[in-house]
Amino acid sequence: MRRAAHNRKIIRKGSMDRGLVWLIILLSVFGAFMVFSASAPYALKQFGDAKYYFVRDAIFSVLGILVMFLFSHIDYRLYRRFAMPLYVVALLSCLLVWVPGLKYPINQAHRWIHLGPVTYMPSDGLKIASLILLATMLSDKRPEENGSLRKFITVLLFIGITILPIYLQPNFSAVIVISATLLFTYFVFGMSLWHFLPMLGVAAVGLLYAFWPRPGNYRLERLLSVLNPKRDPSGSGWQLLQSLYAVASGGLFGVGYGKSVQKFDYLADEPHNDFIFAVISEELGFFGAFLVIAAFCFLAYRGLKIAGKAKTSFGRMLASGLTFLICFQAMVNIGVSIGVIPTTGITLPFISYGGSSLVIMSLMAGILLNISRDA
Secondary structure, rough: OOHHHHHHHHHHHOOEEEEEEHHHHHHHHHHHHHHHHHHHHHHHHHHHHOOOOHHHHHHEEEEEEEEHHHHHOOOOOOHHHHHHHHHHHHHEEEEEEHHOEEEEEEEEEEEEEEHHHHHHHHHHHHHHHHHHHHHHHHHHOOOHHHHHHHHHHHHHHHHHHHHHHHOOOOOHHHHHHHHHHHHHHHHOOOOOHHHHHHHHHHHHHHHHHHOOOOOOOOOHHHHHHOOOOHOOOOOOOOHHHHHHHHHOOOOOOOOOOOOOOOHHHOOOOOOOOOOHHHHHHHHHHHHHHHHHHHHHHHHHHHHHHHHOOOOOOOHHHHHHHHHHHHHHHHHHHHHHOOOOOOOOOOOOOOOOOHHHHHHHHHHHHHHHHHHHOOO
């Protein structure tokens, strides 16, 4: 009892990682201005207001920062106590994308639900909830027990159950992010090296099925477009080619803020979402793109440092997993823009337009900041 009270006292009085706080604020502000630049032509055409997406993104940026500070003051140990209910709610919410009155299908994909005047992507919440539950499962046992065959099978089944409703939506990018995050956390905190090859085999089978040649397999088309964007320049390779043109034309210092050419219809309706890094590269050049990548490298450094100083194994696992999740998602988004990863719908954390994504990422940052109070 005394030790628990002492830990709570430490969390109340501990200081947050100020470097991480300012980094998230700067990324959010920078993201709002880049959303304004990238979305202005499309917003003007669609709504007659060039500031339409900027105003909404600015509101969600402020809300995200408030959420970050709120969760930075909530003891992260509480999530361990409610890990299973949080996971069940998050998993069931992913089924709401097919419920009439709530569903919000886009391009035959059921990834969103209506919540009054806003939309929400349930897979964003599942990212955090599944990580919290896995960290709870692993921290409940001794490290050597986590390397058992029984635990290995249990974790694989847990990952399979988690990604199944996401795969059916379909939301392949979320499947990749969730699977990679959970496998990374398990690999670092307990997986036996003897199970590494079987894990790779399972992953290879999943990817083989996802990209297997069959009618209507858009994932295969996107993979072939990465290998050769010019094979279908007006179809599956269109967005990638326009993104590459944007990145290439930016040069060292860019064409100037607001002066991107590719955002005018060439990147369709995605310049402020999935391909915002291409607009950044075109307008701010190599220098601006490098600073964005450096920012996420700094975020990874601060996050892993927080994990290393956490006082509990649960805190170390949760901080490591959250850091990996944010930075891996950034890596995938940037990889799509420069043509090393097949085109997929995934946002650049804290920068791309997207209300639920921005708030959820800020929530993750808030949990990381609370864990930093452990030190």
